[in-house]
Amino acid sequence: MVQRVGVIGGGQLARMMIPPAVELGVELRVLAEQPGSSAALAATAIGAADDVDAVLAFARDVDVVTFDHEHVPQDVLRVLVDAGVSVQPGPDALRFAQDKLEMRRRLSELGVPVPEWAAVEDEAALQAFVDAHGGRAVLKTPRGGYDGKGVRIVSAGVEGADWFADFDALLVEELVDFRRELAQQIARRPSGQVALWPVVETVQRDGVCAEVLAPAPGTAPDDRVRAVCAEIAVGIAEGLGVTGALAVELFETTDERVLVNELAMRPHNSGHWTIDGAVTSQFEQHLRAVLDLPLGDPTPSAPWSVMVNILGGPQDEPIDARFERAWASHPAAKLHTYGKSARPGRKVGHVTVSGEDLDDVVYQARAAAQAFDD
Amino acid sequence: MVQRVGVIGGGQLARMMIPPAVELGVELRVLAEQPGSSAALAATAIGAADDVDAVLAFARDVDVVTFDHEHVPQDVLRVLVDAGVSVQPGPDALRFAQDKLEMRRRLSELGVPVPEWAAVEDEAALQAFVDAHGGRAVLKTPRGGYDGKGVRIVSAGVEGADWFADFDALLVEELVDFRRELAQQIARRPSGQVALWPVVETVQRDGVCAEVLAPAPGTAPDDRVRAVCAEIAVGIAEGLGVTGALAVELFETTDERVLVNELAMRPHNSGHWTIDGAVTSQFEQHLRAVLDLPLGDPTPSAPWSVMVNILGGPQDEPIDARFERAWASHPAAKLHTYGKSARPGRKVGHVTVSGEDLDDVVYQARAAAQAFDD
Known part of the structure; x- marks a missing residue:
């Protein structure tokens, strides 16, 4: 069977x-x-x-x-x-990952900390929000956004004109003054069991995830931020009835608050490090969770893991030449390819390196990814 | 490409x-x-x-x-x-893994330590070897043996009668007085690079590998036995021109010698622990090696890993019930299934557990395998 x-x-x-x-x-x-x-x-x-x-x-x-x-x-x-x-996850949960306005409304109802936000239906409403929040704000389409698409920083209502033509309402949020971005991975079975990996730091470039440091530096197991992120993720998973893998993207603000940015109800780029860096990966856990099987141990298998995305790269160089260059000097780098043709800026793979010294792990991961990508 | x-x-x-x-x-x-x-x-x-x-x-x-x-x-x-x-490996190397007489001859030529052996062509020659080695010896067919088949302990020449009918010559070896069995994994590229995992201890039951403890307890990185095993494996890989993964099965004798028992020129049961317990698994390394790509880091990712084979098990129990039972109490157990129908004594999968305390790791791995297999 x-x-x-x-x-x-x-x-x-x-x-x-x-x-x-x-x-x-x-x-x-x-x-x-x-x-x-x-x-x-x-x-x-x-x-x-x-x-x-x-x-x-x-x-x-x-x-x-x-x-x-x-x-x-x-x-x-x-x-x-x-x-x-x-x-799994079912439509009642997925709609909060499909529509950012629904997500913001529901998280606010649940008392989950989020940036100040509003649903705006026209340029005047957007201008009013901008005026009330220091002259700049983040405007998002409720649907269809990913990897920086469907998101823009605006300073005037007129900058939403094209999107107002396509959507009944847009989401506008305060421009959060954040120290760094975090992501909390959790998995939940239909029968209720949850398992959490430690919160990680994500580094974005041009709106796209570039690197993930796991765990987030400075968040020891007894750290307040780690506990807050875990509590938020459990609250969302249970409150929204999420099953399978859930990624909660967060801001750690300069005034030491944690605010929820986005949700993804599936394995997520911020959790790719778990393939090589945790006892149970987010992909294995997702399969277990959607089948309602007991969840695996999410404990990291090394003190530090760093994942670096591989974006684009030249089309015409044989992959073995890239392997040769990267591995000859970085034998501990774990490469994952996505079987996609290369195109500048497209995620075509990632590299994870695990080890005991964070600086060394970051160096090795970046250098290996750079060698594959050159 | x-x-x-x-x-x-x-x-x-x-x-x-x-x-x-x-x-x-x-x-x-x-x-x-x-x-x-x-x-x-x-x-x-x-x-x-x-x-x-x-x-x-x-x-x-x-x-x-x-x-x-x-x-x-x-x-x-x-x-x-x-x-x-x-x-990869080529026929000139593979013949030594296909024919135990050729293997024994070549290893002896290379000066690799092996049990005392002889090629015997009839019952009289077998009897003479037995008589000269304390009244008992191990008889092996040169080809076709695996998992205990094609191997028997004999105390008289007549016990080889059926096999003499099928083979021109048989391999007879001294019955080695061993403390334990070891296995040394190595991978070698056609261009010469080699990478070695630490030597492991293998526990056989009824001629079939039951458990693997990695590294072999008592063999610290500077241990003499570890160094001897590595030297033997490098000598064999280079001497026989092996490419890809090579497993060297060894006896550690009660008088502290290391003798080569068998060779396998492919990923091997004694190396399955590397999937979860080493930076680079024997399967990834084999692919790299046969493509002549730079080899990965074979360093263990935890102090101890223990692999336990899953043999047979009942046919009629749904796999999810077995998962439920095993994982609920052993969430860190890594299960690997082989997609085979269950049959008593047949290897249908294995479990690996990694950690810092050997006793705990052994306990967890055995208990999880038992739960899957019950």
């Missing part, structure tokens, strides 16, 4: 579920948008995530449906649930 | 190459004996390892051919080499 997990979406997150599925003896099936996806090895069906017939046909042959991304429309998710399919 | 590694044989060793192939972006192709193999996810062709046409057709579409087992006949291997295929 092999359990079958169906993943909608064939990107790198589905791809990175393949190794733990092989180890656990779980049959992974992937509904990919097109042939030749990152998760091609497990891609058993081709179809769009908003094609209800394709998704339903795919779902009927698996024990649980989960996701590589949050772009499956609510009406498609509801059809699955009505057909008796186990969808 | 994705590199393609072709593996002949679709057993659990090929299966365990899938995760690192996904991570490295190497395309793994498997020639499996039949559909539904352990490595079914990567099985792109079905054919017998002694079917020269099937093997050659498979080999023409990959960059390098390597192996899940040592049962590809020499004449098939020679056809591949003559056709310009990169075969």
Whole structure:
């Protein structure tokens, strides 16, 4: 009786579920948008995530449906649930990851600390918010944003004109004066068990995650910030009914508060370090969680792990030449490729290095990623 | 330019190459004996390892051919080499893993310490060896043995009668008075680089590997036995021209000698702990080595790792019930399944636990394996 997990979406997150599925003896099936996806090895069906017939046909042959991304429309998710399919996380949770206004409203109801925010329906309302918050604010489309898209800093209402044409309302937030960005990974089973990795520091460049330092430096196990982040994540996972992996992106402010920035209800870039740096990776944990199996030990397996994304890189250099260059000098670097063609700025892989000295680990990880990427 | 590694044989060793192939972006192709193999996810062709046409057709579409087992006949291997295929390890090395008499002759020529041995062609010669070695000896068929098959302890020449009918000569060895059994893993690139994991202790039951303790207790990095084992393995890898992973099974005798027992020129059960317990696993290292890429860091990632094989188990219990039982009490146990139907005594998976206290690690690994296997 092999359990079958169906993943909608064939990107790198589905791809990175393949190794733990092989180890656990779980049959992974992937509904990919097109042939030749990152998760091609497990891609058993081709179809769009908003094609209800394709998704339903795919779902009927698996024990649980989960996701590589949050772009499956609510009406498609509801059809699955009505057909008796186990969808993890379910539509009632996923809508808070799909719509930033719904997320902000619900987190505020739950008393979770968030930046000051408002739903604005026109330029005048946006201008009023900007005026009330020091002349600058962060404007976000409620849906469709990722990796810096759908987010802009504005200082006048007119700067939202194009987005107001497409959305009934936009989310506007105070520009948080933050010391650094953090991310808290948690996994939760439908039956309630949760497991948390230590909070990590994320370093963004141009709106895209560039590096992750795990654990976040300065957050010992008894640290206040670590405890606050864990408490926030448990509150969100339980309050929103999240199942599977949840990533909570946070700001640590200059006045020592922790505010929730974004949510992702799936394995997340900020948790890739767990593949090599924790007893149980976020991908293995996600599979266990959506199948409602006991969760694994999330303890880090080394004092420090640092993950560096590989962005783009030249198209024409053979991969073995890049391996040769990177590994010859950094034999402890763990490379993960996504099976994507290189394109400047595109995440095509990542490198993790673990060890006892943070400075050395950061150096090794950056140098190895640079060598692969040159 | 994705590199393609072709593996002949679709057993659990090929299966365990899938995760690192996904991570490295190497395309793994498997020639499996039949559909539904352990490595079914990567099985792109079905054919017998002694079917020269099937093997050659498979080999023409990959960059390098390597192996899940040592049962590809020499004449098939020679056809591949003559056709310009990169075969790693090559036939000149593999023959010493395929034929125990050839192995003993060559190791003796190289000056590697081995048990006293002889090639015997009839019962009289066997009787004479037994008489000269205290009345008992170990008799082995030169080919076809594994997991205790093709090996028996004899006290009279007549006990070899059935095997003499099938082989021109048999291998007879002194019954070594050993304290424990060890295994030394090494990987070697065609261009010469080698990497060694620390020597491990293997515990056999009924001729089958039951547990592995890594590193072998009592062998600190500066230990004499550790250094001797490493020197022996380097000597064999270089002397026999082995490429890829090599496992050297050894006896540590009661009079503190180290003698070579068997060789395996592929990833080996005694190295499964490296998946969870070392920076670079034997499966990743094997892929790097056969592609002649720089080898990874073989350093253990924890002070102790213990691997326990899962043998057989009941056929009718759902795997999730077994997961539930094992993981609820042993969340740090890393389970690896082989996708095989259960049958008493058959290796269907293994468990690895890593940690700082050997007694605790042994306890956790045994208990988790027992729970999966009950």
